[in-house]
Amino acid sequence: MPSLSRLKDKGSGEGKTRKDHASTMNQLFAAYATGKQAKELAVVLGESALSKTDKLYVEFTDRFEKEYISQGFQTNRTIQETLDLGWGITINFTSYGIKTYQG
Numbered sequence: 677m678p679s680l681s682r683l684k685d686k687g688s689g690e691g692k693t694r695k696d697h698a699s700t701m702n703q704l705f706a707a708y709a710t711g712k713q714a715k716e717l718a719v720v721l722g723e724s725a726l727s728k729t730d731k732l733y734v735e736f737t738d739r740f741e742k743e744y745i746s747q748g749f750q751t752n753r754t755i756q757e758t759l760d761l762g763w764g765i766t767i768n769f770t771s772y773g774i775k776t777y778q779g
Contacts, residue, residue, distance in 0.1 A: 711737025
């Protein structure tokens, strides 16, 4: 989706949304991809094969899908609220020593 990527680059960031917009998006997508991989691993090998970190990413993925992606048509969040929610969902990572990339 090159056009979506260009739109993202031109429509986000300091002076347009918020300085940490890109870093928030990158953190969320990276964590989500890692969580989806961990979920696939659990299907193949069983949940007991997951490390504590894998389980943390699975928990993040479930929350991300439920609270961030599935907001529905009745929820009307501002971009600021959406970015704050994204960082709120990743907050558990820092307590486990996993680096986040807040800008």
